[in-house]
Amino acid sequence: MHQRTPEITIIGGGIVGLSVALGLLQAGRTVQVLDGADGDARASQGNFGLIWGQGKGWNFAPYANWTMDALAAWPAFAQLLQELSGINLALDQSGGYEFFTDVQEMAGFTAEMTQQASHLGNRASYEMLSGDDLRSQLPGLGPKVVGASFSPRDGHLNPLRFLRALRIAVQNAGGRLRTGASVTTISPQPRGGFALTLASAEVLHSDQVVLCAGLGSAPLAGDLGFTTQVKPQLGELLITEKLGVRLPFLSSTIRQVDEGGVQIGGTKADAGIDDRESLRVMSDLARHAVTVLPALADVRVVRAWGALRVMSPDGYPVYAKSAAHPGAFLVTCHSGVTLAPLHASVLADWILNTSPTPDLEAFDECRFALSHAA
Incomplete structure (x- = not known):
């Protein structure tokens, strides 16, 4: 069976795939999301719901700044999702702590926060607190806590409510969401576009493909010329x-x-x-x-x-465009909640190559080849 699908197909219906889909829909594109089987490994249904920046990118400046951009974008993104879905995410960005019960471990994290702050400049916002300071501020804290870092920019939300809101928002924005649609192969076509074969043997066609299937990306990435091993x-x-x-x-x-x-x-x-x-x-x-x-x-x-x-091999996001098969993209990360506002905005601009196109070269998969060469 052959069926013409929308111009952009997102493979993966978790938080990352749905966020990217929403951004493309907001940009006026026609989008279909293919979500796999219920038994697939699903990070989106088991995450902690944190919106967190402390320590992220301490040794990789692009990620430190990318995360800070995401934290700043969260209030407006939560409001957008509530308008599109009718769901309150219970967003709370009133600050968060990293607690330590080991002095050396805290010293190591303090050094990481100092390095992260050097990347962020005047956007850095955190403080290191002693155990006694903490106990004077937080009633009931245990005596073995030696200290903590605190950032007023960090927060959390209800993760399952967030996933549900994304699903509803994508559909209310005009996207098509298909569940139980596991993709087994992706075949670039001689005249452009892609043929996607499902586990049911159904074949779909799409002008562009964005692979956001998390751990399910591994068996499909090679079809599109990607080399990243998640x-x-x-x-x-x-x-x-x-x-x-x-x-x-x-x-x-x-x-x-x-x-x-x-x-x-x-x-x-x-x-x-x-x-x-x-x-x-x-x-x-x-x-x-x-x-x-x-x-x-x-x-x-x-x-x-x-x-x-x-x-990913280095733990940082991968945003890659296929050189071998134009129109194919790979998006993978482990901070899908924190980065969602950027996946639904800046990353959509990058996929669509709008002007000015955001510079995400630091997150390309070619960095792995360069590190091996070095």
Whole structure:
């Protein structure tokens, strides 16, 4: 069966793909999003919901500045999504902490924040606080906390509500969203455009293709001439019962969602494609949370899960245009929530080659070839 699809097809219906689709729709393009099977590894359904900049790009200036641009763009983007979807994302950008219980670990992060600030210039905004300073400001903080960094620009939102809002916004903006549409091969056509074969054997055609399928991009990237090898990174979470009181802080490892439950996370592990949680890691997470805020010792854990992040070879985003097959693009990153406002605006301009086209050369996949050559 052959069917003509819209001029741009997004492969991947997670936060990254939907954000890119929304930006292209806002620019007046006709867009279709192909979302895969329910059993696919989905970072968008297991993320922590942070909008975070601390330490990001400390050794890569383009990423430090890209992240700062995204943080500044979030309030207007949240308002746009609410207008298009009718969903309040529970956005809160009132600042966040990175807590430390080890002096040397804090010293290392302090050096990273200093380097990040050198990239950001007068846009840098953070402070390093001692444990005693923190305990005077945050009631109930544990005695083993030696200090923390704080940035007033960081925040969080309800991640599942965000994903739902994106899906609705894309459709209300005129986009077509197909679920259960797993792409098995992409074939560039001699006269331009692409033929996309689905697992159902249906063949679709598109003038342009943007590959945003996360870990599912790996078997398709070569069809379009891309060489980036993404890999999974396992993160594990604990979810507590809903609390009637609000936590006195937001941190990168402990956050309270707007409904009242507390999420505890922050782990990183190379576990292949296995997203199962482990008792050892769950115990470590609980121990960390109680060390930071001892009152959590009396709170019940009601859920636990593991989810796979999408990581490029150096951990930074990849925005690549295929030299071999014009009209094909690769977009992958592990900070899809934080970067969403830029994916829905600046990145769309880059894909459409508008004037002035944003300079995203630093995020091209050619940097991997250059590093190997060096």
